[in-house]
Amino acid sequence: MEKSEKMFQKLFECLADSVRKPQRFELGEALFWDDPHISKSMLEAHLNPNVDGASRRTETIEKTLEHFINSLSIKQGDKVLDLGCGPGLYSSRLCAHGISVTGIDISRRSINYAQKKAREQGLNMDYICKSFFDIDYDGVFDCVLQIYGELCTFSDETRNRLLGIIHRALKDDGRFIFDVSTRALRMREGVKNKWYFSDGGFWRPNRHVVLEQGFDYPEFDTWLDQYIVINEDGEVKTYRLWFHDYSLLTISQVLNNNGFEIEYIWSALEGTEYKKGSDWIAVVARKV
Ligand SMILES: C[S@@+](CC[C@H](N)C(=O)[O-])C[C@H]1O[C@@H](n2cnc3c(N)ncnc32)[C@H](O)[C@@H]1O
Known part of the structure; x- marks a missing residue:
């Protein structure tokens, strides 16, 4: 031919x-x-302060953290695990508040950036480049974060495996804070x-x-x-x-079946009051 x-x-x-x-x-x-090239494009998207791209815009990130610290009492000395931390936009700000943060991400480019920033800012951060499916913590953290809908990207089996890993990583009574997108x-x-x-x-x-x-x-x-x-x-x-999008009912069932119960919900992680039909559901789930 x-x-x-x-x-x-x-x-x-x-x-x-x-x-x-x-x-x-x-x-x-x-x-x-x-991927060497895609991760470069992704990092640019993470760092664009004005666009909800790979990370949300800076204003939203700052409001979210203000809400975590003021309303959820995440406080100095707490141990937080940020799964899929990207270039550390949330982790570094939490660390600057005296919170002890471990950030995990599979992108070498994002973790290298986060580590470099932490050195420049004199922050004592623990950034690790690995898959969050490969972590093995037992009862270590007060709080696990997974921000910007990462839980939605997995099949039911894979999601449940990840919830098991998160459940084990938390101290008794620890909290998992995350958001999921909805059909809307x-x-x-x-x-x-x-x-x-x-x-x-x-x-x-x-x-x-x-x-x-x-x-x-x-x-x-x-x-x-x-x-x-x-x-x-x-x-x-x-x-x-x-x-995989969720409703309040379906995410509640998933959490209950995996050893969590919902403590708070909002329409956004900044603490916006929950309304049926919102684009996102932000959740604080307690390990039971
Ligand atoms: C949508 S971004 C959100 C980043 C960050 N949470 C934020 O909101 O700024 C998803 C992040 O998860 C990371 N990620 C995806 N799969 C992962 C895995 N299996 N293990 C660790 N990180 C992963 C990506 O590299 C990316 O940084």
Whole structure:
């Protein structure tokens, strides 16, 4: 077969693949958060103070921490574990309040940035680059944080495994503070179905094409944003970002089944009063 014919066939397969609905939580490319180029784009997104991107905007982060300290009495001497701490935007501010924080993240770039910042600011931080599925703490922390919907990205089995790890890491009576997205957010953002050409950007440093396709699994409150990235040299990678959204009822059931009970809920981690139909549910759950 001619080279150009093979190329055409490959492109045709990519297009066909881009509209095939995957099995729920079917894996895509494993290297995402720690990919050398994507992690650079992610760090830029984390550090943009004005956009809710990889982290929320600075104003929201500051309000959230004010709420944690004033209303939840997270105080000097408490031991906090921040799972998926990114570049340490929450961890470093908590540490500056005298709280002892351990930050875990799988992205080397984010952890390197966080460590460098901590040195510059004279903060005694414990930042560790590893997967939060590989931690092994037993009864160490007063509080575990997981901020910006990370719990929604896992299948039920994987989520329950993580809740078990968090439960074990907490002291008796310790608190797990996190947020989950709801179906309302997903419906507002809507299905994406487009392709674009880039000279270099978020996914790749050089010329590439992205086939972006959203898939809805309404009976499971699950959603997939899929990105097929085609490089100029013909390399093709499929990235799958899964979201399992929750309602107050479903997240309560999950927590109860995994040894937690809900202490507080809000519509946002800054302490906004909970309203049915909100985009997010922020939760403080007590280990029982
Ligand atoms: C949406 S970002 C939120 C970061 C941070 N919590 C914030 O709000 O600023 C999710 C973070 O989780 C990290 N992450 C994803 N999977 C992880 C894993 N298995 N173990 C550790 N970190 C992980 C990513 O590298 C990323 O920094």
